[in-house]
Amino acid sequence: xxxxxxxxxxxxxxxxxxxxxxxxxxxxxxxxxxxxxxxxxxxxxxxxxxxxxxxxxxxxxxxxxxxxxxxxxxxxxxxxxxxxxxxxxxxxxxxxxxxxxxxxxxxxxxxxxxxxxxxxxxxxxxxxxxxxxxxxxxxxxxxxxxxxxxxxxxxxxxxxxxxxxxxxxxxxxxxxxxxxxxxxxxxxxxxxxxxxxxxxxxxxxxxxxxxxxxxxxxxxxxxxxxxxxxxxxxxxxxxxxxxxxxxxxxxxxxxxxxxxxxxxxxxxxxxxxxxxxxxxxxx
Amino acid sequence: xxxxxxxxxxxxxxxxxxxxxxxxxxxxxxxxxxxxxxxxxxxxxxxxxxxxxxxxxxxxxxxxxxxxxxxxxxxxxxxxxxxxxxxxxxxxxxxxxxxxxxxxxxxxxxxxxxxxxxxxxxxxxxxxxxxxxxxxxxxxxxxxxxxxxxxxxxxxxxxxxxxxxxxxxxx
Numbered sequence: 001x002x003x004x005x006x007x008x009x010x011x012x013x014x015x016x017x018x019x020x021x022x023x024x025x026x027x028x029x030x031x032x033x034x035x036x037x038x039x040x041x042x043x044x045x046x047x048x049x050x051x052x053x054x055x056x057x058x059x060x061x062x063x064x065x066x067x068x069x070x071x072x073x074x075x076x077x078x079x080x081x082x083x084x085x086x087x088x089x090x091x092x093x094x095x096x097x098x099x100x101x102x103x104x105x106x107x108x109x110x111x112x113x114x115x116x117x118x119x120x121x122x123x124x125x126x127x128x129x130x131x132x133x134x135x136x137x138x139x140x141x142x143x144x145x146x147x148x149x150x151x152x153x154x155x156x157x158x159x160x161x162x163x164x165x166x167x168x169x170x171x172x173x174x175x176x177x178x179x180x181x182x183x184x185x186x187x188x189x190x191x192x193x194x195x196x197x198x199x200x201x202x203x204x205x206x207x208x209x210x211x212x213x214x215x216x217x218x219x220x221x222x223x224x225x226x227x228x229x230x231x232x233x234x235x236x237x238x239x240x241x242x243x244x245x246x247x248x249x250x251x252x253x254x255x256x257x258x259x260x261x262x263x264x265x266x267x268x269x270x271x272x273x274x275x276x277x278x279x280x281x282x283x
Numbered sequence: 284x285x286x287x288x289x290x291x292x293x294x295x296x297x298x299x300x301x302x303x304x305x306x307x308x309x310x311x312x313x314x315x316x317x318x319x320x321x322x323x324x325x326x327x328x329x330x331x332x333x334x335x336x337x338x339x340x341x342x343x344x345x346x347x348x349x350x351x352x353x354x355x356x357x358x359x360x361x362x363x364x365x366x367x368x369x370x371x372x373x374x375x376x377x378x379x380x381x382x383x384x385x386x387x388x389x390x391x392x393x394x395x396x397x398x399x400x401x402x403x404x405x406x407x408x409x410x411x412x413x414x415x416x417x418x419x420x421x422x423x424x425x426x427x428x429x430x431x432x433x434x435x436x437x438x439x440x441x442x443x444x445x446x447x448x449x450x451x452x453x454x
Contacts, residue, residue, distance in 0.1 A: 010404040013423040017410065021417040036424040039432030041401035046355065048393045048403075051377040052386075054302060056445040060436060106442050111435035159357035160370070169361050193358070195320045200355035202321065204389045209352060212324040273417050 002131065004076035004122065005068035006034035007086065010042050011234035012079060018273015019234055022262035023078050023124065025271055029140060030132050034076065037067050043085035046156065047201040050085070058099075059106045061089035066107065066115040074120040076127060078258060080233035081199075084156035087121040091163050094118075123157055125232045125257060126166050129174040134181035141183050142266035147228050147283065149184045149260075150221040150252070151176050152240070154233040155195050169193070178257065179230055182264040189224035191216070196231075198239035214243040218250045228283060229254045244279040253281040291339030298336050301379060303372035308365045309333045315359030315369055327352035329359050329369060336372055345380045351387065384454035394449045398440040401426035401433050 012019045027034050042049075043061060050057045064086060068075045077083045093100045094117040104114045128137065153175055161169040170193065176186035197203070197213030218240070221229060229252050231237045237256050244250040255263070259272045263283070274281045298306050315329040316322055322329065327349045335344040344350065350373065359369045380386075397403050402425065411421040426433040440446045 008423055008425060010402045013414070013419075013425070014402070014404040014406055014410050017414045017417050017419055021419055024419075038424050039426060039429040039435075041426045041432070041436045042397050042403050044397055045393075045403055048390050049397065050374055051351075052381050052390070052394055053443060053445050053448060054374065054378055056440065056443040059439045059443060063435065063439065106439060110438035110442050113435075155354070155356040155358075160360055160368075169357075195354045195356035195358075197320070197354060200353050201351060201390055201393075202354045204393055205351050205387045209321065209325055210354075213320050213354070216320075216323070271417060273413065276413060 002031070003033040003035060003073050005037045005071050005073045007037055007040060007043070007064065007075050007077045007082055009077065009079045009082040009234070010045075011238055016234055016237060016256070016273065016276060018271070018276065019078065019237070019256045019258055021271045021273060022256070022258040022267065025267050026258050026261045026265060029265055030128075030136060032127070032132065035071060035073060037064070037071070040064050040067055043082040045081055046084045047081070047199055048204065051201055057085065058089055058092070058103050059110075061085050062093060062103045062107055062115045063111055063113060065090055065093070065119045066113045068119050069115060074122055076122050076124055078124045078232070078256070079235065080123070080154040080156040081235050083121065083123045087164060090119055090121050123166070123232070125157060125175050125178065128178050134177050137178060137181040137261070141264045143183065143264050145183060145264065145283070147184045148187045148226045149179050150189055150224065150226040150229045151179050151186045151192075152196065152217070152229055152231045152236055153193060154231060154236045155199055157232055175232060175257070179260065182261055184260070187224045187226050189226070190220040196236040196239045198235050203239060210239065211243055211246060214239055215247055218244065218247065218252065221252060222250060226252060228252065228260070230257055230260050231255075232257050241278050251279060253277070253283055254279055255281065288338075288340060291341060294339035294341045295337060297379065298372065298375050301375035303336060303368075303375040305366060305368045306333065306336050306372050309337055309367045310365055312364060314362050314364060318358045318362050320356060320358070321352045321354055325352055329353065332376070333367065333369060333372060336376060344376060345383050346385055350376055350380060381448065381453045384452055386453045391449055391452060398437065398446055398449060401436040
């Protein structure tokens with residue numbers, strides 16, 4: 001059984017714990033073992049933290065990576081924001097010994113830890129596609145449900161693609177393939193690759209601007225006639241889920257891929273934690 | 284007639300050092316602006332931000348609200364025909380701007396929450412109750428459950444001068 005250090009982040013465990021329970025159950029049923037990272041913190045968030053102080057951003061992320069390194073496992077995340085920070089910081093520190101030396105000094109002084117540059121950071125969609133495979137997913141599907149899904153990749157799962165090297169950033173397919181393997185139909189819609197609007201600190205600082213971007217996406221999804229939005233990031237998830245309540249004119253249920261897979265695999269509905277969704281989920 | 288502003292190569296050099304190392308490659312084609320989801324909704328023009336950084340117009344670029352309208356979606360970065368790492372430039376400029384006191388209160392609050400609790404979202408009783416109901420550990424096994432781990436994160440903040448930065452608002 002493949003084993004990974006499960007990085008929780010903030011929004012999933014604290015605002016959508018149903019994504020966490022779904023992920024744990026779905027991964028278990030696919031033969032992926034998740035081990036908790038005791039004492040991990042915020043990744044820290046690429047929007048505000050990297051904007052404020054890149055050295056602090058590097059050092060706190062390096063501490064999280066050092067925890068996984070000590071466990072002897074690679075890291076798995078289900079959040080694009082956490083993926084962006086941890087992947088980029090690992091990339092920088094794994095390839096730049098001078099920078100690693102500098103960050104390790106802070107890490108030693110603050111935490112008695114060091115990071116030796118050996119951890120790979122994995123996003124669960126990429127892991128499902130590359131390591132688990134769509135056939136294994138198909139084999140688990142029990143529900144027989146076929147929903148028209150608006151797949152939202154978000155920004156930091158695939159980009160920057162020159163270092164992430166997962167899929168074509170303009171015309172990706174890996175996420176759609178998994179959604180289709182779960183028995184759904186991934187529907188094409190206008191400007192499908194567009195940002196949900198929340199990233200980069202925009203949601204916190206200028207929520208009205210973030211919401212305008214969200215509205216454009218929701219309008220395009222509605223025009224395509226979808227039953228559900230499927231995301232792979234709790235922050236996009238939050239933006240679509242709460243954004244629709246603020247905008248009032250949309251009612252498209254929002255599911256994180258782990259919840260969609262949980263549903264397709266016939267998981268106990270209670271485990272999906274859908275009651276905290278602000279936009280009602282009746283699927 | 285208005286006089287043309289003098290470029291300030293010293294500031295441009297600082298942007299390069301702070302991580303915007305490709306800033307001088309930009310030839311102002313505007314592919315970035317044409318690709319920007321935020322620019323569709325606002326007057327934010329990425330191309331202009333890069334131009335100002337390139338010419339060293341510090342007083343135009345650092346106080347500008349535009350700098351904070353980028354969602355860091357990387358679409359411009361992906362499409363730039365010159366390989367300008369635009370998000371890295373924005374990040375370098377933002378790091379410089381907060382040190383000049385251009386720090387919005389909602390952002391300062393988020394930063395403060397992380398430096399004090401190690402997470403950017405709080406742990407409420409209702410979160411614990413729901414976690415328990417879902418069969419999860421009530422308190423996530425993170426810094427929330429381990430005060431010595433939280434002390435380590437706090438110490439990183441102190442050593443990096445991050446605590447001071449957010450307490451002072453960069454001023």
